[in-house]
Amino acid sequence: MTQQPFTRRGAIDLSALKRPAPAAPAGAPAAGGGAPAGAGAYTVQVSVESFQAVLEASMTAPVLLVLYSAARSPETAQYAADVAALAESYDGRFLAALVDVDTAPEIAQALQVQQIPQLLVVLDGRPVTQPLPGIIPGAELSALLNELGQQLTAQGVTGRHQPQAGAPATEAGEDDGPVTDPRFVPAEDALMAGDVDGAVAAYQKLVDAHPADHEAAARLAMVKVLQRTQDADLQAARAAAAAAPDDVDAQLLVADLDLVGGHVEDAFARLIGLVQRTADKERDRVRERLLEMFAAVGNDDPRVLKGRQGLASALF
Structure with a gap:
């Protein structure tokens, strides 16, 4: 059909x-x-x-x-x-x-x-x-x-229905705070235990089973950022990137660190500039990392919309 x-x-x-x-x-x-x-x-x-x-x-x-x-x-x-x-x-x-x-x-x-x-x-x-x-x-x-x-x-339609039946009942007056989506419990438990690699594996399994699951893909992208930066030294990484502005690995690491630190626009700007200065396989690497970052932040975020415009200008 x-x-x-x-x-x-x-x-x-x-x-x-x-x-x-x-x-x-x-x-x-x-x-x-x-x-x-x-x-x-x-x-x-x-x-x-x-x-x-x-x-x-x-x-x-x-x-x-x-x-x-x-x-x-x-x-x-x-x-x-x-x-x-x-x-x-x-x-x-x-x-x-x-x-x-x-x-x-x-x-x-x-x-x-x-x-x-x-x-x-x-x-x-x-x-x-x-x-x-x-x-x-x-x-x-x-x-x-x-x-x-x-x-x-x-099209940016990523909502999910709440379970209609079978959800465990809570006692009257009981307030357990926000309810965790059961799909994400294994990954979140791994994160709570400090097992970033385990969280990546759990989210990857979910994405492999449901490729159209935008929310799971976004969470996977974010924990991959955590995985790449978990052993990084911020000052050393910034010094290396400043000394070699066209070193793709050095720039990718600092962009990841910026994202983890909440400097979203700085991370996007760094990689958009790198797209403009690279070609062929290196440019593809940078573009793919930037797309992962967009997914991690969320496609509806105005910073992502601005970043996509910047990426399009850098590519074309």
Whole structure:
């Protein structure tokens, strides 16, 4: 399947949800039944009452809206469960929202659904792809979601859904402070223990498993900076860089130290200047390090936006 690029169509028309529901087909189950098995932390069964909340959730990260009929087409219910299981593997990058058109016909009417099963990708309350009818094979669906994730990351959409179920409950009044994303616990535990190499390995494993995970990639880039600078002598590094302004290794080390020390713009400026003075493989090394730094700081940071402009000017 060839994936179309994201477009911002109009918001979903919720007015249909206020109209009288059409008569359910003969043999359709009563409202509330037909939920496919396999619901998890990033899967919700959608009712008319909860549909608005699902659209609001799409303001944070994409929602995979799957319309099916458990009573009339059990294979479509299985497909909905398969989509949900795949969504779970992305750890919040997608939320699977499952709609049984027999128990919530108003939603199908609002979406003008003509065929089931149907998959819609919703972001910011709007469909961002053409409707995807029919049962998409697992491998093809996985490739589709990977491509969507990469497109979202390239557009700066990096949010994640919070788990919908299965989160450990806390006692009333208990305040444990900020909750750590469970994906990052092994790496953060390694950092707390002073094991920078272990943190790098943990983040690398996560990025290898989920290449479109922008947040994990940013954290990996930052701990790699810590890894490269953990044994560095700041004064000696600055002296070496000042004595050899075109020594790529010396300049890269000082840029890393500047980044760790919070001198973000200084680090970017140093490497942009180095890009202008180098060529071929050395220039590629500097450019790649600069891109890693951009990821570590965050693509939405105004200093990164300015740095990207500087890099483009230096290259072209």
